[in-house]
Amino acid sequence: MHVSDAGGRSCAATTPVPVLYAFESESRVRNVLQDRGDLSSLANSVAAFTYWDHRGLRNASPARSLQDDRPSAPETPLLNSSPLSGTGQDSRSQQSTVDTPHLYRPRTSTYEVVDKIFKEHNPQGTIHHTSAAIPGGSPEARTHNSEVQYLLVSDVVGEDLPPSEIIDLALDAYTRAVHWFMLMLHLPTFRAEMQTFQGTGYVRADRVPSLVLVILVIAVGAKYITSQTAREKCPGFDLNGLGDRFIGKVEEKLLDVYEASCIEAVQISAILSSFYLYQGRPSRSVAVNGSCLRVAMTLGLHKESSWKMQDVVTRELWRRLSWVIYTAEVFGALAYGTPGTIRDDEWDVSLPENIGDTPETCPGFASTETYEGEPCGPVTILSYQRYKFRLYRIASSITRTIYRPNGASWNSIATEIKAINDRLQQWEKSIPPELRLSSLRVTADNEYDRRMIKIFQLQALVLQLSYDNIQLVLHRPLLTMNRAPSPPALNDTGQSQGPFGDGSSRNLSDLNEMIKTSRYQCWVSAMRTSKMGDHAEILSASRETHGGAYVGIQSFTAGVVLGIFALSDPLSDQAHQAKRAVSKIIKLPRLYEYRTTISDQCGVILEELLRLILAEEMKALLVEGDASTKAGAAEQAIARSRANSNSAESEQPGHQRFPRIDFDPPLTNTDDFPSMDNPRSLPDQSPEIPRDICMGNFSDALLSLQDIRTSNTFDNTTQAWIWDDLIWQPEIT
Incomplete structure (x- = not known):
């Protein structure tokens, strides 16, 4: 592992950086850093991370945390904050790490700490990593190959995507069968990327999970199309067979999707788990749902204060998925009789808001959504999701x-x-x-x-x-x-x-x-x-x-x-x-x-x-x-x-x-x-x-x-x- 500045010049010695385990003592951490002369100035900062100790007995805190760009978690849940007010989240996110009890501070992986050390030493640098096998490696710290690789859609899927009219029919069926029930997509964004795959026939290598998501949505929609509708809309086309093949391909690619550790992995898991449950395969559902929860927590989906994206649509999509996962976990605990694995004080995400794809209101009505006496805007098809999340x-x-x-x-x-x-x-x-x-x-x-x-x-x-x-x-x-x-x-x-x-x-x-x-x-x-x-x-x-x-x-x-x-x-x-x-x-x-x-x-x-x-x-x-x-x-x-x-x-x-x-x-x-x-x-x-x-x-x-x-x-x-x-x-x- 070494560090390069913006011009590609080497900035680090060739001495390898040892892995620092969370149970290392303060003196051990200090000694390791002092052995690296170019990083000795950071020894005091890193040594102050004594809340790594799993007993949580040390109270020392650094003058400037290595986690300053990841705001500390809010003290109180954001569940009841009004969706019309955006100030609550921002003000809470500015809370100092020092003010937060050390037992509840976000704990980071050893790899993240090393990444922070290099960035503190050279903010313009990036890590050319060979760390895919190290637990806790941060996706944000990884670089991609300078050469963008494209793959044929047919090579990834094993066949060409179906004709446009079939895809449109399947997507419409998915919307009627699933989208109103569990809000796991931002349809305009999803349609745009799907049309790119259709039009070019290629997928960028790092966007393969998005293609897997597309074929999963097509498959679920195809399985919900009635035989009568299939005969009327696409006579001679085997929609049921298409659904089975695409579901099989998603299952084949599932571990690769998990390894990518991206938001599409959460979407795929949530959709596939719900499909298994409501199609009478609950054992598969609970296994996939558990994987979905772990991937989501790895991404920080349960802590909005840790999110770094600026795009409003992306943030709202993450909120939707966060609450879908929370609801699925609670429903599973009630349905299966198992202990809940989510602690409410650790799930700290605002309720999703309308972002243009859910503005529809019920004809003949004009009510206002309220909660605990506070107005939250007009009642739309999104309001059901918010009431369900609160329930x-x-x-x-x-x-x-x-x-x-x-x-x-x-x-x-x-x-x-x-x-x-x-x-x-x-x-x-x-x-x-x-x-x-x-x-x-x-x-x-x-x-x-x-x-x-x-x-x-x-x-x-x-x-x-x-x-x-x-x-x-x-x-x-x-x-x-x-x-x-x-x-x-x-x-x-x-x-x-x-x-x-x-x-x-x-x-x-x-x-x-x-x-x-x-x-x-x-x-x-x-x-x-x-x-x-x-x-x-x-x-x-x-x-x-x-x-x-x-x-x-x-x-x-x-x-x-x-x-x-x-x-x-x-x-x-x-x-x-x-x-x-x-x-x-x-x-x-x-x-x-x-x-x-x-x-x-x-x-x-x-x-x-x-x-x-x-x-x-x-x-x-x-x-x-x-x-x-x-x-x-x-x-x-x-x-x-x-x-x-x-x-x-x-x-x-x-x-x-x-x-x-x-x-x-x-x-x-x-x-x-x-x-x-x-x-x-x-x-x-x-x-x-x-x-x-x-x-x-x-x-x-x-x-x-x-x-x-x-x-x-x-x-x-x-x-x-x-x-x-x-x-x-x-x-x-």
């Missing part, structure tokens, strides 16, 4: 704090559930009419308006399903508890022990009220999901998009929740409603023709669940006398519980932490429940829960559900993990 930011803590609480008490878990629920409800209240299904039952006179309305309808459907599914996952731990556990035994110091908190009557009363609230929210969300058939045209439109498989994944969780309600008291009116709702979910794919591999597998399992409900109903009918006796006993138990609760409240006024919910009188009309179309806050409105929800035995219902799991293999995208009571819950007697 998954809220949901990111569920698998970490609710399902893996590390010995937390039931009371603290209930408190956390309530806090997340409050944030979800605030998010729901901010949804504009353009993204609410009830507001979008409109017609249009021309094709453009109809297409725009269809996009907003699909986005509204996905937002509603996402919100309800997250609520179901959030409240599931309390759903299957019949009551708060009895106070545990006291230890020698007079303090309670076990996972249930201090066991005071106030805490038990609060927990019981939160259990009721959780059941109510689960019922509301599951029933609303079962009513997707009320939006038949939107469901039909989703069948050739990512949204079709997404509906299948989210509706499965709702079906299982409804099954638990039915099994908790098989002869109740509530069980009858739940049973009919499960049957609606099963029939949806067939009725509205959005069948996918995921929906087929989920449908088979829900059919087994429905058979189990009918079997339990038969058992209850044959022993109806015993059931009536048990119901009467349960009524008496509830009355005693209310009396005790009222007594405790009279002794300790003002201590109720969770919303008080009364079960009388019963609600039989499910349309009265709060929803995104008819919002009603649980704490403010004190809603009533149907009596049947209170009467059921939910613990036994879960045991019955687990019997199904022994004979059926759950696909790992169906969130079946959240029904495994043995994950962490203690046994309750």
Whole structure:
């Protein structure tokens, strides 16, 4: 390795620079630098990088950091900053490294440090590197060959690109199937480069990843074109075969793309991972998605303060991809039941803004996007993405704090559930009419308006399903508890022990009220999901998009929740409603023709669940006398519980932490429940829960559900993990 100035003259001695490891001591770093006479003046600066120490014990900081051109990370997330204001990001980026706690400073690779040393010594110089094998080599420090190499597109792809009309058809299909759902491209830029490949037949060697991205988009679009459309638009052309060949070529080139470590590698991984997931290949999806996350973090996509580009379009594209990756990671943690690998305090990127390719508004509406009371501009097709990103930011803590609480008490878990629920409800209240299904039952006179309305309808459907599914996952731990556990035994110091908190009557009363609230929210969300058939045209439109498989994944969780309600008291009116709702979910794919591999597998399992409900109903009918006796006993138990609760409240006024919910009188009309179309806050409105929800035995219902799991293999995208009571819950007697 050596340094050359702008004129190509050698400026460094021939002595090789040793690799400096992060665990080297300060004296070792100083000695190494002093051995190089031409760099001895930098010894003090480099020695001050003592926060390399993984224990983070040293506090010395240099007078001028070698990382000055990479601003330190902001102290607070940029999530809620207004997209109309560009000052927040810039002002935070100017924060001094010295002001940032050393444990949270961006850590650099050894190669980057050496690169900085040479640049400090000779700012005009560049490194002629032979360092491709060194971990952490910075792409910005690398030089390219002076001779630009061009390759034939046909040599890279293995065949010529298809005719222009086929490419246009496939790109249009991709836009309708994926682009509205996951915003991973800046279409004008993408089209321009694609047309260059078409027109010249050549690709520059360092732009091969862009060509791989092009053939991937063509392939995904081709796979979403219906056979009828193919016969009408391109008779005799094998679009399905084209998609298979191009997908295979992308898979063949994937490792080369990763080695390039460029933004196209992130785009390719994100598109390919989502395609695998929604085409029924979840194992491949999770592997590619993990690689996507690592490549993105290597590029610094999670820290906007480290970005160096000046181009507005490029910055916005990076923001889009950053939040797509974040959302995919949180969704994956919820769907697969795995711990989230992203820490919110490390993901520090502003929400994307409109940059000219997403200005379309919904015909007949003119709402303003707002969040936390702040206006963020008009509602456009980009607004769905921003609301979705905010939603998954809220949901990111569920698998970490609710399902893996590390010995937390039931009371603290209930408190956390309530806090997340409050944030979800605030998010729901901010949804504009353009993204609410009830507001979008409109017609249009021309094709453009109809297409725009269809996009907003699909986005509204996905937002509603996402919100309800997250609520179901959030409240599931309390759903299957019949009551708060009895106070545990006291230890020698007079303090309670076990996972249930201090066991005071106030805490038990609060927990019981939160259990009721959780059941109510689960019922509301599951029933609303079962009513997707009320939006038949939107469901039909989703069948050739990512949204079709997404509906299948989210509706499965709702079906299982409804099954638990039915099994908790098989002869109740509530069980009858739940049973009919499960049957609606099963029939949806067939009725509205959005069948996918995921929906087929989920449908088979829900059919087994429905058979189990009918079997339990038969058992209850044959022993109806015993059931009536048990119901009467349960009524008496509830009355005693209310009396005790009222007594405790009279002794300790003002201590109720969770919303008080009364079960009388019963609600039989499910349309009265709060929803995104008819919002009603649980704490403010004190809603009533149907009596049947209170009467059921939910613990036994879960045991019955687990019997199904022994004979059926759950696909790992169906969130079946959240029904495994043995994950962490203690046994309750």
